[in-house]
Amino acid sequence: MSTPWAAVLLVGLGTVVIKAAGVLLLSGSSSRVRSAARFEHLAPAVLAALVVTASLSDGSRLVLDERSAGLAAAAAVLARRGPLFLAVGTAALVTALLRQL
Amino acid sequence: MDVAAPASGERVLDGSVAAIPVAALVAVFGASFGVLARTSGFPLLGAVAMSATTFAGSAQFAAVSILAEGGGLAAAVVAAVLLNARYGPIGLSVAPYLPGAWLRRVLASQLVVDESWAIASRTDGSVSPQRLIGAGLAVYLGWVGGTALGAAAGNALADPAALGLDAAFPALFLGLLAPRVREPRARRAAAAGALIALVLVPFTPPGVPVIAAAAGAVLGQRR
Numbered sequence: 001m002s003t004p005w006a007a008v009l010l011v012g013l014g015t016v017v018i019k020a021a022g023v024l025l026l027s028g029s030s031s032r033v034r035s036a037a038r039f040e041h042l043a044p045a046v047l048a049a050l051v052v053t054a055s056l057s058d059g060s061r062l063v064l065d066e067r068s069a070g071l072a073a074a075a076a077v078l079a080r081r082g083p084l085f086l087a088v089g090t091a092a093l094v095t096a097l098l099r100q101l
Numbered sequence: 102m103d104v105a106a107p108a109s110g111e112r113v114l115d116g117s118v119a120a121i122p123v124a125a126l127v128a129v130f131g132a133s134f135g136v137l138a139r140t141s142g143f144p145l146l147g148a149v150a151m152s153a154t155t156f157a158g159s160a161q162f163a164a165v166s167i168l169a170e171g172g173g174l175a176a177a178v179v180a181a182v183l184l185n186a187r188y189g190p191i192g193l194s195v196a197p198y199l200p201g202a203w204l205r206r207v208l209a210s211q212l213v214v215d216e217s218w219a220i221a222s223r224t225d226g227s228v229s230p231q232r233l234i235g236a237g238l239a240v241y242l243g244w245v246g247g248t249a250l251g252a253a254a255g256n257a258l259a260d261p262a263a264l265g266l267d268a269a270f271p272a273l274f275l276g277l278l279a280p281r282v283r284e285p286r287a288r289r290a291a292a293a294g295a296l297i298a299l300v301l302v303p304f305t306p307p308g309v310p311v312i313a314a315a316a317g318a319v320l321g322q323r324r
Contacts, residue, residue, distance in 0.1 A: 004141075004147045004168070011155050012154030021192050023210045035197045036225055039318075041226075043278075044278060044287045045294030046187060046294060051274045051275050052295050053310055061303065088272045099263065
């Protein structure tokens with residue numbers, strides 16, 4: 001098997017198993033109340049960590065670059081209760097313009 | 102985008118509609134993944150097959166980039182698995198809400214990506230399976246369709262970085278986070294998650310900072 005196809009197979013298999021692990025370990029009738037209480041803070045923590053890794057890191061380095069400025073602009077839109085698509089568009093526009101400089 | 106929709110009367114279509122802007126953005130990135138995969142020696146069908154089975158952008162970009170730089174199959178697979186490790190705890194949080202028989206629940210679990218999960222999860226920690234499936238299907242169509250277009254069209258497409266689109270994802274995650282942090286405890290969890298990621302980025306391989314933030318949120322909860 002060629003290396004690309006081996007990667008397709010192994011990465012696919014690994015990801016399918018990771019994503020299915022919850023279903024394989026927990027039945028549909030397991031306690032939803034307990035589950036919700038336990039994972040109440042998962043979404044804010046993971047989303048905040050993703051913001052950091054997607055805007056301030058380049059591999060294993062911390063960087064401040066055009067993306068960081070774009071994110072700051074998006075934060076300003078969101079702080080004024082602007083809609084999500086406007087925040088995302090602003091981040092892309094600011095980043096693209098700064099890269100043209 | 103409302104993240105705290107009521108529990109009753111939710112429809113799959115609501116999740117899809119909520120995910121349309123996200124799916125459009127994901128499609129553009131799917132196209133750039135298709136281009137990268139082709140220039141890295143993947144056949145068209147291989148690129149599409151990876152998007153259809155793995156369905157996790159950052160892990161796919163990492164695996165293909167490592168192979169293109171001559172990093173070897175093992176390094177590519179390990180990097181992808183690390184980047185996807187966060188779907189372990191995320192999958193655990195979703196599993197109790199997925200209805201139906203075993204196979205149906207496994208299929209639904211494959212539609213979990215950061216974006217569909219954020220659209221489907223409510224502020225109390227519970228998950229709407231309808232919104233998850235609706236949003237997941239929309240994002241899946243965008244990702245796989247975009248990959249096919251990019252892999253077929255090749256370098257005729259614009260560079261996403263030149264359009265600033267790589268800055269769109271942190272902004273998207275911030276936008277999905279914003280409505281949740283009005284509550285003080287959620288705000289503390291977000292701050293802790295960001296801090297953990299910030300501290301770990303220079304010292305750990307990509308993927309570890311996010312899984313550590315997830316572990317911190319779950320372990321901190323049980324005190």
